Amino acid sequence: MDETVGLYVHIPFCERVCPYCDFAVEAARESTADGQGSAEWRIKEDEYVDDLLRELALRAPDFPGHRLASLYFGGGTPSLFRPESLARIKQEALRLFSSVDGPVEITLEVNPSTVERERLAGFKSETGINRLSVGVQSFDDSLLKALGRAHRSEESHATLEAARSAGFENLSLDLIFAALHQTPAMFEADLDHALSWKPEHLSTYELVIEEGTPFGLAAEQGKIRSYSQDAAADLLDQMVLRLEASGYRRYELTNHARRGFEAVHNRRYWERSPVLGIGVGAHSSDPRSLHHPYGRRPSNPRDRMTWSRRLRSGEVAGLETEPLTLEQAISEACFLSLRTDEGLSSMEFEKEFGHSPRDFFGSAIDRLLEDAFLREGRDGHLSLTESGRRLADWVASEFILDEV
Ligand code: SF4
Structure with missing residues (x-):
């Protein structure tokens, strides 16, 4: 951790x-x-x-x-x-x-x-x-x-x-x-x-x-x-x-x-490491805990007076956010890793979630490989090709897992 x-x-x-x-x-x-x-x-x-x-x-x-x-x-x-x-x-x-x-x-x-x-x-x-x-x-x-x-x-x-x-x-x-x-x-x-x-x-x-x-x-x-x-x-x-x-x-x-x-x-942010964001409109990436097994992504109010009033009355400014679900954590792990030139390590992913990316997104991965938006290493490592980088947001949308 x-x-x-x-x-x-x-x-x-x-x-x-x-x-x-x-x-x-x-x-x-x-x-x-x-x-x-x-x-x-x-x-x-x-x-x-x-x-x-x-x-x-x-x-x-x-x-x-x-x-x-x-x-x-x-x-x-x-x-x-x-x-x-x-x-x-x-x-x-x-x-x-x-x-x-x-x-x-x-x-x-x-x-x-x-x-x-x-x-x-x-x-x-x-x-x-x-x-x-x-x-x-x-x-x-x-x-x-x-x-x-x-x-x-x-x-x-x-x-x-x-x-x-x-x-x-x-x-x-x-x-x-x-x-x-x-x-x-x-x-x-x-x-x-x-x-x-x-x-x-x-x-x-x-x-x-x-x-x-x-x-x-x-x-x-x-x-x-x-x-x-x-x-x-x-x-x-x-x-x-x-x-x-x-x-x-x-x-x-x-x-x-x-x-x-x-x-x-x-x-x-891309490695999903903990970030504490403070100030108006700041976003955080809270670590995993007993109550939030996949972490939380709280964001503060964008209005300065609201943010300030809450803090002055001793409240944490922006913790209404629900903890991440397993599906959200899996999707985030994929699309954030794919933003980097290191890409998505199948082994790391499996260590974290107990299954490989293919177990969740097998058909999407095959389609993206066929269209040359993704490349796949021998160990299942995935990264974007140049064409994939150009359409990165669209490729990311292929890695959104529906809530069960
Ligand atoms: S208004 Fe926005 S874009 Fe302009 S300097 Fe400030 S933060 Fe940057």
């Missing part, structure tokens, strides 16, 4: 809310009035951290004896908080869970902006951040503008420069593709710029236009259009070839890394 835990901390504030964003976020304009923020903002920041600490104390007993393997400050824009605020959370986490032997990966998401740039040294020395995930998205100003992003390309370059100067040796860049008027040439130029910084890791996301967002509304009104599946797949092929040739392994569908720099925290 995995007796380690990854802690995810959600900070739901951003300079402004991008029109395609579907995360639990709210605008926090007053945060950057001066490098320290207004008095009002500091109270909001301190109160939010106090609530996070309440939640951490209430939830830690659900991960008994677990040791901290990774800490991830995500959002939102967690770098809008001061280094000392994030350090309070880290210290409490290390008090409640002792750390694993060796370094704990501590990631901070940052967006390119002057205020955050000036804090980078503090995040390193005071908070102990050892990995930055920079929300570059694109180096093309026309695309950044169309996406409603607050920053421009010049700021991304300045932030990456400042990150290297501050001594960060593990940088991840977020890049978006198949977005609005982006052309293959524009995307190639984005890859050129990104690779010129020699990042250790790249996360690449196709723009998804979600219902209920301003972009969703604009799409309904015919003002913007999604990329066609074929055109998006072409950009994906272009990117995978380019990144592979530059020494990056696509170790998960949307993640590429130089060897040894695969994200420790992100891996936990």
Whole structure:
């Protein structure tokens, strides 16, 4: 049994809310009035951290004896908080869970902006951040503008420069593709710029236009259009070839890394290792226990006031979730493993569930092999082919087991 835990901390504030964003976020304009923020903002920041600490104390007993393997400050824009605020959370986490032997990966998401740039040294020395995930998205100003992003390309370059100067040796860049008027040439130029910084890791996301967002509304009104599946797949092929040739392994569908720099925290989700998520809208992956033999996947309310009110009255914010059933655990084990380049080990699966994947999904596996979406090793090991990776969501749907 995995007796380690990854802690995810959600900070739901951003300079402004991008029109395609579907995360639990709210605008926090007053945060950057001066490098320290207004008095009002500091109270909001301190109160939010106090609530996070309440939640951490209430939830830690659900991960008994677990040791901290990774800490991830995500959002939102967690770098809008001061280094000392994030350090309070880290210290409490290390008090409640002792750390694993060796370094704990501590990631901070940052967006390119002057205020955050000036804090980078503090995040390193005071908070102990050892990995930055920079929300570059694109180096093309026309695309950044169309996406409603607050920053421009010049700021991304300045932030990456400042990150290297501050001594960060593990940088991840977020890049978006198949977005609005982006052309293959524009995307190639984005890859050129990104690779010129020699990042250790790249996360690449196709723009998804979600219902209920301003972009969703604009799409309904015919003002913007999604990329066609074929055109998006072409950009994906272009990117995978380019990144592979530059020494990056696509170790998960949307993640590429130089060897040894695969994200420790992100891996936990695909490996179904315990993750405690705290903060507005955060999701957790609770470990197996006597009462929950296949674990639980609780998620917090997306409304900050509801989340905060529950914690202040001593309640755990989001535990309404039912424990996983055997069928859900089996499906999850298959589709999450298939996202990774290691794929699904039939032997591991059998050790966990007492049967091989073929015992549950034999005919689906045969169909997928025949259509060349899956490959199967001699020991029954399954992984996606390139065509399978292109249609990964659809392939995943073939591994959903009906409840008995
Ligand atoms: S910066 Fe990121 S988290 Fe914040 S609103 Fe934009 S897309 Fe959402």
